[in-house]
Amino acid sequence: MSISTVLVTGGAGFIGSNYVRSIAQDHPKCTIRVLDLLTYSGNMANLADLEGRIEFTQGDIADPAVLDAVVPDCDTIINFAAESHVDRSLVDSRPFVHSNVLGVQVLLDACRRHDVRRFLQISTDEVYGDLGSTSRCSLESDPLRPRNPYAASKAAAEHLVQAAHASFGLNTVITRGSNTYGPWQYPEKIIPLFTTQAMEGLSLPVYGDGTAVRDYLHVDDHCAGIECVLHNGVSGGIYNLGARLQISGLDVADAILKHIGLSNDHLTFTDDRIGHDYRYEVDPSKAESLGWIRSRSWQEGLLSTIDWYQRHHDWWQAIRSKSRFGDFKAR
Numbered sequence: 001m002s003i004s005t006v007l008v009t010g011g012a013g014f015i016g017s018n019y020v021r022s023i024a025q026d027h028p029k030c031t032i033r034v035l036d037l038l039t040y041s042g043n044m045a046n047l048a049d050l051e052g053r054i055e056f057t058q059g060d061i062a063d064p065a066v067l068d069a070v071v072p073d074c075d076t077i078i079n080f081a082a083e084s085h086v087d088r089s090l091v092d093s094r095p096f097v098h099s100n101v102l103g104v105q106v107l108l109d110a111c112r113r114h115d116v117r118r119f120l121q122i123s124t125d126e127v128y129g130d131l132g133s134t135s136r137c138s139l140e141s142d143p144l145r146p147r148n149p150y151a152a153s154k155a156a157a158e159h160l161v162q163a164a165h166a167s168f169g170l171n172t173v174i175t176r177g178s179n180t181y182g183p184w185q186y187p188e189k190i191i192p193l194f195t196t197q198a199m200e201g202l203s204l205p206v207y208g209d210g211t212a213v214r215d216y217l218h219v220d221d222h223c224a225g226i227e228c229v230l231h232n233g234v235s236g237g238i239y240n241l242g243a244r245l246q247i248s249g250l251d252v253a254d255a256i257l258k259h260i261g262l263s264n265d266h267l268t269f270t271d272d273r274i275g276h277d278y279r280y281e282v283d284p285s286k287a288e289s290l291g292w293i294r295s296r297s298w299q300e301g302l303l304s305t306i307d308w309y310q311r312h313h314d315w316w317q318a319i320r321s322k323s324r325f326g327d328f329k330a331r
C-alpha cells in the first residue's frame with residue numbers, strides 16, 4: 001500500500017514520535033501530519049529534530065472540528081493518541097474514557113466523512129487481562145478480559161474499530177503491542193523511571209515482591225511491526241506484537257542497577273498495584289507471518305536505552321523538575 005499523506009495522532013508521545021521519525025526517514029516523499037493534544041506526556045522536544053519535515057497541529061482527537069481541519073487528503077491515519085498510564089487510570093479514569101474511547105469514535109467518524117483509505121489503531125496486550133501462572137500466550141482470537149480502567153478503555157476502542165469495519169466497511173487494522181521501552185519514553189513508566197531514579201542515586205520502587213512479568217518490546221521493533229501490519233495486514237485484522245520475552249519487575253531493576261553500577265540496596269518494595277495483573281504474554285506468530293522481524297535483543301535494547309537516558313539528561317531532567325513522580329507508581 002503506497003501512502004502519500006499520513007496523519008499520526010499522538011505523534012508527540014513516546015511511541016508516536018519514534019514512529020514519525022522512522023517513517024520520515026523511510027518515506028522521504030510522504031507528507032506527515034501530526035495531531036497531538038500535548039497532554040502531560042506529549043512533548044514537542046520529542047519531535048524537535050523533525051521541524052520542517054512534519055506538519056504539526058495541537059488539538060484533541062475527540063473534537064470533530066479539529067479533525068475536519070487535518071483529516072482531508074489523508075489516505076492513512078495511525079492512532080497512537082491515548083492516556084497511557086495504568087496507575088493514573090486507577091486514580092481518575094475519566095480522561096481515559098475521553099481520549100481512548102470517545103476520541104476513537106470521533107476519529108472513526110472522521111475516517112468515514114473524509115474517505116480515509118486505512119485506519120490503524122494502536123492497542124495493547126493489556127486488553128487480554130491476566131494470564132496468571134499459566135504458561136500460555138494470548139492469541140488474537142482470545143476473549144478480551146481487561147482488568148484495569150486503562151485496559152478497559154483500550155478494549156472499548158477496539159470494539160468500536162471492529163464495529164466500524166463490520167458496519168461501514170471501514171478499512172481498519174489493530175495492533176496489540178506488549179510493554180514498550182526505548183528513547184523518549186516519559187519517565188513514569190518502569191524502565192525510564194528506574195533508570196532516571198538510579199542516575200540520581202535514588203531508590204527504585206518495585207511493586208509487591210517484583211515477580212509480575214511482562215514481555216518487553218523495543219520501540220524500534222514495535223514501530224517496525226506497526227509498519228508491517230499497516231502495509232500487509234488484512235482489513236479488519238488484529239495483530240499481536242510481542243518479543244517472546246518474560247521479564248519480571250525485579251529483573252528490570254537488577255539489570256538497570258548493575259549497568260549503572262549500584263547495589264541492590266537501591267531497591268524499595270512498595271505495596272502492590274491494586275488489581276495488578278501477574279503476567280501478559282502474546283503470541284506474535286500472526287504478525288511474523290506477514291514478514292515482521294525484530295532486531296533488538298533484550299540485553300542490547302535495554303543497555304542502549306539506558307545509554308540514551310545518560311546522553312539525554314536535559315530532556316528527562318526538564319520533565320522530572322516539573323512532575324512529582326511519587327504520585328504515580330511504576331507500570
Ligand SMILES: NC(=O)c1ccc[n+]([C@@H]2O[C@H](COP(=O)([O-])OP(=O)(O)OC[C@H]3O[C@@H](n4cnc5c(N)ncnc54)[C@H](O)[C@@H]3O)[C@@H](O)[C@H]2O)c1
Binds near residue numbers: 038099103177
Ligand atoms: N508504552 C507502552 O508500553 C505501550 C504498549 C502497547 C500499546 N501502547 C499504546 O501505544 C500508544 C502510545 O503510547 P505511548 O506509550 O507512546 O504513550 P504516551 O503517553 O507517551 O503518548 C500519548 C500521546 O497521546 C497524546 N494524546 C493524549 N490524548 C490525546 C487526545 N485526546 N488528542 C490528541 N492527542 C492526545 C499525548 O499528548 C501524547 O503525546 C497508546 O495508544 C498506548 O495505549 C503503549
